[in-house]
Structure formats: structure tokens, C-alpha cells
Amino acid sequence: MIRIDEYPTHEHNGIPYRCGRVQPFGASVTSGGGINFSIFSRDATKCELLLYHYGAPEPFAVIPFPEEFRIGHVFSMIVYGLDPEMLEYGYRFDGPFDPAQGYRFDRTKVLLDPYAKLVSGRNRWGKEPDWNDPFQHRGCVIMEDYDWEGDKPLEIPMNDLVIYEAHVRSFTKDVSSGVRYPGTFAGLLDKIPYLKELGVNCVELLPIFEFDEFENSRVIEGRRLYNYWGYSTVNFYAPKAGYAASAPMGLAADELKNTVKQFHKAGIEVMLDVVFNHTAEGNEQGPYISYRGIDNKTYYLLTPEGYYYNFSGCGNTMNCNNSVVRNCILDCLRYWVSDYHIDGFRFDLASILSRDQNGAPMTSPPLLETLAHDAILGKTKLIAEAWDAGGLYQVGSFPAWGRWAEWNGRYRDCLRRFVKSGAEQGPELLWRMQGSPDLYGNRCAEASINFITCHDGFTLRDLVSYNQKHNLANGEENRDGSDNNDSWNCGAEGDTDDREILELRLRQEKNAVALLLLSRGIPMLLSGDEFGNTQFGNNNAYCQDNQISWLDWNLLEKNKDLHDFFKRMIHFRAKHPVLRRSDFFRDKNSSGYPEMSFHGTRPWELDESQPFLSFGVLYAEPKADYGTKEDAFIYCAVNAYWEEARFELPSLPNGMVWREIEYTGKEGRANRAIRDGAVSLMPRSLMLLVGKAET
Amino acid sequence: MFAYDVKKNGTDVDVTLTGRLDGAVAPQLHEQMVALQGQDIKNITFHVKDLEYISSAGLRVILFAKQKLGADTRLYLKDVGEGVRSVLEVTGFDNFVEMI
Numbered sequence: 001m002i003r004i005d006e007y008p009t010h011e012h013n014g015i016p017y018r019c020g021r022v023q024p025f026g027a028s029v030t031s032g033g034g035i036n037f038s039i040f041s042r043d044a045t046k047c048e049l050l051l052y053h054y055g056a057p058e059p060f061a062v063i064p065f066p067e068e069f070r071i072g073h074v075f076s077m078i079v080y081g082l083d084p085e086m087l088e089y090g091y092r093f094d095g096p097f098d099p100a101q102g103y104r105f106d107r108t109k110v111l112l113d114p115y116a117k118l119v120s121g122r123n124r125w126g127k128e129p130d131w132n133d134p135f136q137h138r139g140c141v142i143m144e145d146y147d148w149e150g151d152k153p154l155e156i157p158m159n160d161l162v163i164y165e166a167h168v169r170s171f172t173k174d175v176s177s178g179v180r181y182p183g184t185f186a187g188l189l190d191k192i193p194y195l196k197e198l199g200v201n202c203v204e205l206l207p208i209f210e211f212d213e214f215e216n217s218r219v220i221e222g223r224r225l226y227n228y229w230g231y232s233t234v235n236f237y238a239p240k241a242g243y244a245a246s247a248p249m250g251l252a253a254d255e256l257k258n259t260v261k262q263f264h265k266a267g268i269e270v271m272l273d274v275v276f277n278h279t280a281e282g283n284e285q286g287p288y289i290s291y292r293g294i295d296n297k298t299y300y301l302l303t304p305e306g307y308y309y310n311f312s313g314c315g316n317t318m319n320c321n322n323s324v325v326r327n328c329i330l331d332c333l334r335y336w337v338s339d340y341h342i343d344g345f346r347f348d349l350a351s352i353l354s355r356d357q358n359g360a361p362m363t364s365p366p367l368l369e370t371l372a373h374d375a376i377l378g379k380t381k382l383i384a385e386a387w388d389a390g391g392l393y394q395v396g397s398f399p400a401w402g403r404w405a406e407w408n409g410r411y412r413d414c415l416r417r418f419v420k421s422g423a424e425q426g427p428e429l430l431w432r433m434q435g436s437p438d439l440y441g442n443r444c445a446e447a448s449i450n451f452i453t454c455h456d457g458f459t460l461r462d463l464v465s466y467n468q469k470h471n472l473a474n475g476e477e478n479r480d481g482s483d484n485n486d487s488w489n490c491g492a493e494g495d496t497d498d499r500e501i502l503e504l505r506l507r508q509e510k511n512a513v514a515l516l517l518l519s520r521g522i523p524m525l526l527s528g529d530e531f532g533n534t535q536f537g538n539n540n541a542y543c544q545d546n547q548i549s550w551l552d553w554n555l556l557e558k559n560k561d562l563h564d565f566f567k568r569m570i571h572f573r574a575k576h577p578v579l580r581r582s583d584f585f586r587d588k589n590s591s592g593y594p595e596m597s598f599h600g601t602r603p604w605e606l607d608e609s610q611p612f613l614s615f616g617v618l619y620a621e622p623k624a625d626y627g628t629k630e631d632a633f634i635y636c637a638v639n640a641y642w643e644e645a646r647f648e649l650p651s652l653p654n655g656m657v658w659r660e661i662e663y664t665g666k667e668g669r670a671n672r673a674i675r676d677g678a679v680s681l682m683p684r685s686l687m688l689l690v691g692k693a694e695t
Numbered sequence: 696m697f698a699y700d701v702k703k704n705g706t707d708v709d710v711t712l713t714g715r716l717d718g719a720v721a722p723q724l725h726e727q728m729v730a731l732q733g734q735d736i737k738n739i740t741f742h743v744k745d746l747e748y749i750s751s752a753g754l755r756v757i758l759f760a761k762q763k764l765g766a767d768t769r770l771y772l773k774d775v776g777e778g779v780r781s782v783l784e785v786t787g788f789d790n791f792v793e794m795i
Contacts, residue, residue: 085718085750143751147758147791186785245785250751258787 006032008080012063015051019069020076025331026115026237027141029084035141038076039091039113040324041295043103046094047075050110050135054086054120057133059110062092085250088120088138089113093294099284099306102297109288110135114328118142118238118253119210125169125183125242126226126545129214137212137234137289140250144339146257153343154269155379156201158405158446158522159582162570163271164200165454166527167229167549168208168243174550181245185252185259192266198530198563199570202269204346206455207231208256209272210238213545215280220475225543229455231348232280232314234289236332260341269343271381272336276329277352277388282315283308298324301359309359311352311390320353326367334376344381346407351384351392354399361392365399372401383407383449396439400447405522408436411450416463416486419512421640421684423611430598430608433617435520437584445582448521452512453529456482458539460512460529463487464505465494470537473548481540494537503666504684506532510565510664511638511686517569518579518617518636518688520596527551530566532559568662572688576634578621591631591653593620603650613641614681618650631656633691639681648678652691662688701727706737713745716753724753728760736768740795744774754788761791771795 008016020036028036037049050059065075090112095105112119116139121129129136172191173183179190188203195203207230215227230240244252260270279299281292284307291299301309301317308316319325336342347353354365371377386398386406398406411432418425431438435445453460458469467489469481490504509532516523527533528551535541541549556563573579578595586596599616600606606615619634635658637647649658658674665685674689681687697720700711708731716724731739739760761770772794775783783789 083718085752143755145755149790181781181785184785189785246782249748249782251754251782251786254751254754254786254788258785261787 003032006030006034006078010066013061015061015063015079016081017063017077017079020078022071022074022076024115025074026113026117027089027139029141029143030078032078032080034078034080035082035084035087036076036078037089037113038074039115039294040074041093041095042073042298042324043295044093044095044105046107048092049077049079050090050092051079051082052088052090052138054088056088084141084143087141089116089141090135090138091294102302102306104292104296106288106293109293111288111293112137112235112290113139114235114290114294115237115331116140116235117144118250119235119241122210122212122214123241123247125213126224137210142250142253144253146254146339148257148261148341151261151264151341153337153341153379154264154267156267156269156343158381159580160574161202161269161381161522162200162517162573163202163204163449163522163524164195164198164527165204165206165524167206167455168240169228169545170549170551171527172551174547174552176553177551178553183243184245185239185243185256186245188259189262192262192268195268196266198567199574200525201267202271202343203263204271204273204344204524206273207233207275207348208240208243209233209274210235210240212280213242216543218475220473223473223546225475226545227543228545228549229542231275231542232278233275234280236274236276236328237335257340264341269381270341271344271346271383272342273346273348274333275348276318276320277349278312278314278316278318283310286315298322301355301357309390311355311359311388311392312349313389317352317355317359319357320367321356321362321365323366326370329367330370330374333371333380334374337376337380342380344383346383346385348385349388350386350398351388351394352390353384354392354394359390363399368399368404369401372403381405396436400443402443405447405449407454407524408432408439408448408450408521410439411436411448411519411521412452413486415452415512415515418640419508419515420486420488421613421642422486423613423640426612426615427608427610429515430615432521433515433519434586434596435582435584441584445520445584446522449524450516450519450521451524451526452516453526454524455526456540458485458487458537459526459533459535460509461505461532461534462537462539463512464508465489465534466537467493468537469539470494471540473538474540474543481538485539506562507664507684509562511640511684513566514569514636514662514664514686514688515638517573518634520579520581520584523573525566531556531563565662565664572661576619576621576632577626577628578619578634589620589622590624591620591622591633593618593633595620599650601645601647603648614639614645614647616647616650630692635689635691637679637681637687637689639683639685642683644680644682646678646680647687649674649689651677655693656691657694658689658691660687661690662686699724699727706735708736708739709742710739711742711745715748715750716746716756717748717750718752721750721752721756725756725759728756728763731760732763736764738769738771739764740771740773742773743776743779746776746779749779749782754782754786758788758791769793
């Protein structure tokens with residue numbers, strides 16, 4: 001079929017063009033061999049399209065949009081005769097400059113298309129840019145085709161997830177990773193077998209949308225610090241080119257799509273950490289990259305005097321509930337789901353997304369409602385970091401419409417405190433292990449993302465090795481990073497040869513992760529924790545592109561015991577559906593026992609309202625209810641006390657016997673039968689037992 | 696700089712590619728692939744020993760050939776250099792071709 005509207009009607013210095021199509025936004029190759037450019041600006045009085053040969057300092061064409069090409073607030077044109085592979089493009093807008101009224105148009109600035117699908121300028125991570133180039137981040141055109149060979153988002157049931165948080169570059173950059181393409185999307189591929197064997201089924205990647213690693217970059221004591229984590233978005237539709245081994249060939253999009261496809265083949269979902277709460281343009285002192293010069297008043301939350309509200313702590317705040325911005329965010333997420341087959345999103349500082357255009361919190365934020373009910377996102381996982389830097393804390397109250405899960409910061413705090421003998425946390429821990437029905441009782445345990453560690457804060461190894469943060473390497477005199485870590489160094493700060501301290505640290509790591517994986521709710525692990533990765537006490541390594549952040553895979557062999565423990569616990573969780581039930585059911589099931597119950601050192605006796613350091617949790621998992629191979633009981637004895645404790649075990653039905661499965665203390669004997677009805681646990685240890693039919 | 700040569704021997708086709716296969720020259724090769732459609736071709740071999748560089752457009756022409764010539768046609772890349780091999784691996788395009 002031939003289109004009858006694919007011929008040029010205008011010409012500019014020999015370049016043919018015509019009126020374009022308002023949709024889709026961005027730059028897209030048309031069937032007639034042209035490139036359609038479409039961009040929104042409500043307050044601009046004039047718009048120009050600038051076309052560059054790849055890498056050239058000056059444009060080869062500057063084409064003003066004729067007024068007759070504008071529909072509503074959208075400018076569009078189709079340009080012919082361009083080679084998409086060798087093209088870079090940008091826009092200039094004219095309009096009022098009156099900051100007090102929110103207008104900051106500057107017709108000397110060339111701006112990045114917010115809907116560009118690839119961005120050039122930072123193709124090679126860490127390559128010093130040309131600081132004289134006034135147009136650093138440029139739009140590029142990609143073929144938005146890909147042969148997925150039947151792949152689609154995996155739709156693994158939420159309650160079956162074991163999430164693994166990783167930074168693309170940190171994960172494989174160190175030479176110890178042994179991958180072919182270190183620090184890249186392709187680098188992740190070589191670790192898929194490792195992750196599959198570990199048993200995780202969801203990888204959550206720190207920001208992979210295009211960002212500028214040179215933002216706020218500085219040199220401290222001869223070492224360059226970068227905007228390393230990437231919580232500062234330059235463009236929401238482009239994968240970070242510097243994370244792609246094939247970026248110099250313009251193939252970052254294909255490389256990321258292949259990475260997602262291979263993860264899916266291995267049964268692993270891919271989730272993205274997304275940062276809609278602010279952009280890389282900062283406050284009034286920040287650069288013109290994109291939004292500020294396109295439509296400042298639409299995209300940013302502004303004070304009545306025209307300054308930038310700073311609920312993000314990063315200089316500006318996106319105007320997320322503005323109807324145009326809402327659509328942008330929705331378009332973006334739909335794009336990543338449909339074109340990259342992304343399985344879910346974790347929203348950084350998500351409480352900002354519940355603020356209105358004046359910054360006030362809303363009870364029914366239109367953006368969150370839109371995302372919760374969107375057709376294309378209907379099976380996509382939505383996870384909120386349910387707080388912001390402006391005082392909102394919404395853990396347990398994030399506007400959810402039954403769809404949004406939350407990073408359960410209260411789980412993290414409670415577990416950390418209990419494990420280092422915080423007895424007063426005992427009663428709360430019982431709620432956390434149930435999936436936090438006190439927070440999510442009107443929903444289900446799938447709303448609770450349980451975690452001990454994440455990119456913010458200590459690694460698990462450091463959580464048990466340091467009382468204080470050690471962030472001097474960040475160049476902020478150790479003022480940055482949290483002081484409330486609920487960590488405990490087990491007797492010495494940092495490196496030590498003391499064998500008992502090292503054994504205690506290992507025990508504490510195992511205790512923590514066992515409790516996490518035996519809790520209802522959705523567990524999340526931090527990459528590298530499973531082999532004791534350390535950041536040497538740095539709990540805010542956002543700027544460290546070096547061995548502080550890079551995972552040390554040599555530790556895998558050194559800490560094999562810990563790694564194997566993680567693996568066994570993850571597989572244990574996968575094998576026992578009672579742990580993954582999400583409706584908070586605890587009553588008697590067909591076994592005749594309560595499905596989930598708590599005990600003291602004597603069975604069926606625990607004062608859940610008083611502090612305690614020793615307790616047991618019993619799960620009853622009858623095959624009739626769960627479709628498993630055989631009836632089973634799971635009992636975990638937890639001794640966070642600094643003395644030995646003896647636990648009497650709950651009686652099992654006739655014909656069943658308790659067997660030790662895991663013991664974090666010394667001299668564990670896997671599969672040993674317990675016939676005297678009791679077990680002794682050394683200080684600060686945990687024992688996992690399973691009751692099954694005697695064979 | 697790009698050059699190509701297409702030779703048909705019965706049901707086998709040999710395509711020699713030299714230089715840089717990018718968006719500027721890919722359409723020429725694409726036309727050659729289109730011309731092969733509908734013919735009885737069992738094997739098509741791209742000889743790429745002297746192919747220095749392949750871009751997104753170049754990859755797509757080769758993939759297009761695989762798709763259009765049909766499932767019964769085997770597509771080979773012969774003597775793939777290191778640079779081209781890397782590109783094929785990281786983008787997953789190596790799954791669609793057989794490298795010999």
C-alpha cells in the first residue's frame with residue numbers, strides 16, 4: 001500500500017521536508033524514507049529543528065517550523081534525504097524569559113528532544129567530553145525494530161519473586177568478573193548462568209536511562225569522582241550509551257534488548273530503577289539540557305517566585321501530576337514495556353509522584369492512578385520507594401489502587417536492629433515476617449518488598465563490619481551518607497584477623513538473610529552480598545567508579561560458604577510455597593496446625609507484646625493445601641541473644657520427625673534427625689528445621 | 696569505502712563484503728538481497744574477512760536476507776573478524792547467523 005502523504009512540500013537549503021505527524025513524539029523513521037520529528041512546547045513562540053552530521057560542532061541545517069506545521073502545542077515535520085545513522089538533532093525554542101513567571105526560554109541553547117530514543121555525547125563511559133561544545137547531549141535516531149523471537153515480559157507471579165539489585169557497571173567492571181565486556185549490558189550476559197544457579201528470578205538494575213557521569217564530577221586526591229549511580233536523568237527514552245559495549249556503533253538499544261531477551265530465556269525478569277522525581281538540569285544554576293529550555297513551566301515544580309522546588313534534594317522536582325508530564329511518564333513506561341519487554345519498575349523517591357503542581361501531597365494523585373490502571377502496564381510490576389527528600393514518608397500508605405508495592409523501609413530497620421540484639425524489635429519483627437499486615441492489611445503481602453540492604457547504605461558485609469560510615473573518599477568530609485545504619489561491627493571496626501569476630505560476622509550475615517528469605521512478602525537482595533562484597537565501609541558510594549563500587553568476584557571463592565548458604569536459602573524458599581503466600585493467612589489449615597505461628601523457647605508460649613531475643617516461627621505446609629509432594633512443617637529457631645539458648649520444638653503429627661536443614665552456628669549437621677524434641681543454639685545463631693514423614 | 700560481490704552457483708550464493716557496511720551503502724546490498732527473493736537458494740555465505748565495520752543498517756540487511764530467503768536457507772558468515780564478531784555477540788545478532 002502506498003501512502004499519499006509522503007512527498008516533500010517544502011525545501012530548506014536543498015533539504016526537502018513537509019508537515020509531519022504529531023504522533024509519535026520524538027524522531028521516527030517513516031515508511032516513505034523520511035524522519036518524522038515531533039515535539040511539544042506550550043509556551044514557546046518559535047521552534048527550530050537543528051540537524052547535525054554525527055559529531056560535527058555546527059548543524060548542517062536549521063529548519064524553522066512553519067506556523068502551519070503546528071497543531072495545538074505540538075510542532076512536527078518530516079525531513080527527507082537524511083541518513084539516520086549519521087544524524088544528530090536538537091531543537092531551539094524562542095519564548096519569554098521571565099523566571100518569576102516560570103519562563104526560561106533561551107534561543108541560543110540547543111536542546112535535547114525529551115523523546116529521543118538514543119542520546120550521543122557520552123558513548124564511552126568516562127571519556128572526557130569537549131567542554132566547549134554547547135550541545136553535549138544530542139538526539140539520535142534508531143530503528144525501533146527488533147526480532148524478539150516470541151519473547152514477552154515474563155509475568156512471574158509477584159509472590160514468587162526474589163529480586164536482585166545490581167548496578168550495570170559495578171556488577172562486572174572489575175577484572176575478577178571474567179566477563180567478555182566488563183561494565184556493560186553485554187557484560188551482564190556472561191553472569192546469567194551464575195544468577196540462574198543462585199536462584200534469583202528478577203534483576204533490578206540501577207538507573208539505565210541516559211545520564212551524565214560527568215555531572216558534578218570532581219577530582220579528590222587524584223581520583224575522579226563521577227555521577228556514578230545515575231540518579232539524574234538526562235533522557236527517559238534512551239538506554240545509557242556508556243553502558244553499551246556496542247555504543248560506538250550506535251547499537252546500545254539492540255544490545256540492551258538482547259540482554260533482556262537472554263535474561264528472559266533464563267527465566268529472569270528485568271526491572272528498572274526509574275527516576276521521574278527530578279532531572280539532571282538541577283536548579284537555576286544548572287545547565288540547559290532539555291526540559292528547562294523547552295517548557296520550563298510545564299516540566300518543573302516552581303515556587304510562586306519561579307524558583308525550583310527541591311523535594312528531591314537534587315535541585316529540581318518534576319511536575320509529575322501536570323497532565324502533559326503525566327502523559328510523558330506514561331508514554332515512557334509504555335515504551336520500555338512494549339519495546340524493551342521490561343517486567344517492572346522501581347520508582348525512586350516515589351512520593352514526589354504524589355505531589356500536585358504546587359508541591360502539596362494528594363490523596364489521589366492522577367499520575368499514580370493512571371499508572372496503576374493503564375492497559376499496557378497492566379501486568380507490569382510497580383514498586384515505590386515510598387518517601388522523598390521533602391518530608392513525605394508513605395510506607396504503608398502510598399496511594400496504591402491495589403497495584404503498587406513498596407520498599408518496606410520498616411522491615412529493613414526492624415530486622416537490622418533485632419539481629420544485633422535489639423530485643424524491643426522482637427514484637428515488630430513478627431509483623432514484618434508475616435508480610436507486614438499492620439501496614440498492608442487491606443491489601444496483601446506482595447505490597448511489601450522486604451530487604452536488609454540496597455544500594456543506599458552498607459553492603460551486608462559492611463553492615464556487620466562497621467559501626468560508622470567511612471565516606472571520606474567521597475570528598476564531603478564524611479558528612480554524606482546515613483548515620484542511622486543500625487549496623488554492628490561485631491567487635492572491631494573494619495578489617496580484622498580476629499577469628500571469632502570474623503565467624504560472628506559470617507553468622508550474622510547468614511542470620512539476616514535467612515530471616516529475610518523465611519519472611520512473607522517479596523525479598524530483595526543486594527548484588528554481591530551473597531559473597532561478602534565490601535565497599536570498605538563506604539555507605540554512600542554514589543560517586544565511586546572503582547574497586548569501592550565494583551564487585552570483587554574473587555570473594556566468591558573465598559566466601560563460598562556464605563554464597564552456598566544464600567543459594568540454599570533461595571532454593572528453600574522456592575521449594576516451599578507456604579513462605580510465599582500473600583494473603584496474611586495464619587489460621588489453622590488442613591494440617592490442623594495454624595499455618596504460621598510464633599513460639600518462645602517453649603512451643604506455643606511467646607508473649608508477643610514484650611521484648612524478646614529468642615523465638616521460633618512455625619509454618620505448616622500440608623500438601624492438600626499447597627499441592628506439594630508431601631506434608632511439611634518448617635520451624636526456624638532464632639537466637640539473637642548473646643548466650644546459648646535451648647529450644648523445645650513443637651510436636652509433630654505421628655510419623656513425622658524434625659530434621660536440621662540449616663544451622664548458622666558451629667557444627668551444624670544437615671539432615672540430622674532431632675529425636676529428643678529440643679535443639680540448642682549458640683549465641684547469635686539460627687537453626688532451620690523441616691518436619692516430614694520418617695522415611 | 697564499501698564493495699560487494701554476489702556470485703550465484705546453482706543453489707548457493709556467495710557474497711563478498713569489503714570495507715565498511717554502514718547506512719550509506721546498506722541500501723545497495725539490500726537491493727541485491729531483494730533480487731534473490733523467490734529463487735531457490737539453499738545456502739548463502741557472506742565472506743567478511745575484509746569487512747572492517749558493520750553498522751546497525753548493515754546488520755539489518757543481513758538479517759533481512761535471512762528472513763526473506765526463508766527458513767530452508769542456511770545463512771553463513773565466513774571468516775568473521777574480531778570487531779564484527781563482538782558486535783554480533785553483544786547485540787544477539789549472532790543467534791541468527793552461523794559463523795564459519
